[in-house]
Amino acid sequence: MSVVETDRVAALRDAESKAVQLFDEAVRRGLVVPGITERQLSDEIRDLANEMFGVRKFWHKRIVRSGVNTLEPYRSNPAELTLESDDIVFFDFGPIFSEWEADVGRTYVLGDDEHKHRLAADLPVIWAAGRDHFAATPEITGDELFAYVLGLMGERGWGHGARHAGHLVGEFPHERVEDDQVTSYITPGSHQPMRRPDAAGNPCHWILEVHLTDRERGFGGFFEQLLDL
Numbered sequence: 631m632s633v634v635e636t637d638r639v640a641a642l643r644d645a646e647s648k649a650v651q652l653f654d655e656a657v658r659r660g661l662v663v664p665g666i667t668e669r670q671l672s673d674e675i676r677d678l679a680n681e682m683f684g685v686r687k688f689w690h691k692r693i694v695r696s697g698v699n700t701l702e703p704y705r706s707n708p709a710e711l712t713l714e715s716d717d718i719v720f721f722d723f724g725p726i727f728s729e730w731e732a733d734v735g736r737t738y739v740l741g742d743d744e745h746k747h748r749l750a751a752d753l754p755v756i757w758a759a760g761r762d763h764f765a766a767t768p769e770i771t772g773d774e775l776f777a778y779v780l781g782l783m784g785e786r787g788w789g790h791g792a793r794h795a796g797h798l799v800g801e802f803p804h805e806r807v808e809d810d811q812v813t814s815y816i817t818p819g820s821h822q823p824m825r826r827p828d829a830a831g832n833p834c835h836w837i838l839e840v841h842l843t844d845r846e847r848g849f850g851g852f853f854e855q856l857l858d859l
Contacts, residue, residue: 761838
């Protein structure tokens with residue numbers, strides 16, 4: 631691994647570590663409580679990111695979703711909800727640390743609903759199985775990994791809440807999935823090997839996303855982090 635690539639990897643890992651610390655601190659401080667609105671909680675986490683790390687920029691919109699809103703995909707803008715006492719809520723934040731993107735998603739359950747707890751527990755399990763399959767399949771494409779991860783979801787009885795299961799991270803475009811950008815995503819039609827150089831000759835790095843849904847009961851959950859580092 632070149633010195634430049636070593637620095638890139640270290641920066642991406644550091645950004646993710648700080649994003650995880652941010653979410654952990656939000657929970658430790660008791661910010662995730664019934665009675666707070668999604669917008670209020672998002673703003674409190676934004677302010678906490680500034681307090682802890684001096685973060686003022688996020689590369690995509692800050693997402694806090696609870697209740698039925700946890701079924702909605704990234705691009706949706708559902709009406710704001712207030713967290714309830716027996717709720718489920720997820721965060722999807724993309725803070726920028728020293729010009730490097732982090733993209734981390736986590737899910738939390740308020741109360742004792744067994745179905746919500748089972749979904750929350752399955753999120754990292756499915757994510758890890760997807761990562762293991764990626765690691766064991768050197769020539770895997772985004773199309774193939776998408777199909778594999780959806781199969782894992784179905785085996786555990788969950789639906790899928792998004793058009794893709796992840797994307798490139800770093801200096802790449804994420805905001806639009808057009809025909810000429812589909813290979814930047816883990817999604818149907820992404821037929822290039824995921825392990826490939828980018829336009830600058832650097833190795834591509836990926837985020838793997840798992841968005842589980844239980845539409846019958848009206849909730850979902852989300853988990854994402856670096857796939858290949």
